[in-house]
Amino acid sequence: MIPKLVRLSRSAPKDRPLAWDTYWAGIRATGAAGEVLWDSGTDQEFLSYKEVLLRHLDPELPVVDIGCGHGSFSRALAGLFPEVIGVDVSAHAVNRAEDESAEFRNVRFQVRDMTAPGAEKDLPREANVFIRGVLHVLGAADQAALAENLRLLVGQRGSVFLAETNFQGNPVEYVSHLGATSRSIPAPLERAIRGLPMPGRFGPEERSRALPPTAWQLVEDGPVAIETNPATGISGQGRVPGYYAVLRPRT
Numbered sequence: 001m002i003p004k005l006v007r008l009s010r011s012a013p014k015d016r017p018l019a020w021d022t023y024w025a026g027i028r029a030t031g032a033a034g035e036v037l038w039d040s041g042t043d044q045e046f047l048s049y050k051e052v053l054l055r056h057l058d059p060e061l062p063v064v065d066i067g068c069g070h071g072s073f074s075r076a077l078a079g080l081f082p083e084v085i086g087v088d089v090s091a092h093a094v095n096r097a098e099d100e101s102a103e104f105r106n107v108r109f110q111v112r113d114m115t116a117p118g119a120e121k122d123l124p125r126e127a128n129v130f131i132r133g134v135l136h137v138l139g140a141a142d143q144a145a146l147a148e149n150l151r152l153l154v155g156q157r158g159s160v161f162l163a164e165t166n167f168q169g170n171p172v173e174y175v176s177h178l179g180a181t182s183r184s185i186p187a188p189l190e191r192a193i194r195g196l197p198m199p200g201r202f203g204p205e206e207r208s209r210a211l212p213p214t215a216w217q218l219v220e221d222g223p224v225a226i227e228t229n230p231a232t233g234i235s236g237q238g239r240v241p242g243y244y245a246v247l248r249p250r251t
């Protein structure tokens with residue numbers, strides 16, 4: 001399977017923001033029958049986070065959904081917080097998120113590279129942050145740049161909730177888990193391999209490198225199941241082992 005993976009991934013643009021925007025430009029359908037690999041089309045995963053969010057995030061503050069994609073988690077957050085701002089580096093993702101969220105009065109979206117210096121400007125000061133499936137697709141330098149923007153964004157009262165895939169295996173084991181065989185690859189997985197940078201993993205070790213304990217207080221963390229598109233067709237394999245954490249900057 002390795003030569004096939006190498007051949008498919010060769011076409012992905014090396015420029016990451018361009019890769020993401022090109023990926024989102026090609027998406028015609030979301031949800032369980034759609035084309036987005038990390039979209040299960042259900043709120044099951046969000047419901048597994050709900051108690052943690054209610055326990056630790058100030059419900060009076062707005063929440064910024066960083067790397068919001070087509071906004072499915074932004075819409076779920078709209079029921080818990082007064083205002084949700086979804087931000088994404090891809091203009092096509094933001095357009096789609098806006099189209100899918102027209103009925104939500106307290107949700108808005110902005111195009112923004114959250115690893116860029118000053119990216120937190122014009123976003124609410126003192127906000128909660130929700131971030132799912134973004135840190136594991138960034139390199140170490142971008143993770144550190146994002147962490148600095150998170151610190152400025154949350155201020156004194158906000159908290160960061162993150163949930164990321166933390167699959168302990170090599171890329172072949174990862175794509176096999178998601179239903180790839182030497183004969184066929186589920187369409188949402190093939191689309192991601194063709195168009196996007198190869199993801200890494202993000203667990204406790206990566207968290208303490210990107211958000212070091214000297215600068216960030218770890219409030220709670222643990223394992224979580226990241227739900228993906230059910231296209232694997234293999235019961236239970238649409239779930240990827242993941243990691244969640246709640247953090248606050250040290251003053």
Ligand SMILES: C[S@@+](CC[C@H](N)C(=O)[O-])C[C@H]1O[C@@H](n2cnc3c(N)ncnc32)[C@H](O)[C@@H]1O
Pocket residue numbers: 020021038039066067068069070071072073087088089090093112113114115131132133134137
């Ligand atoms: C795996 S997707 C997760 C999308 C969404 N959080 C979800 O769980 O449905 C990663 C998202 O992060 C966005 N992204 C990648 N790099 C980014 C950056 N530097 N700033 C903002 N968004 C970014 C991508 O465009 C993509 O929508």
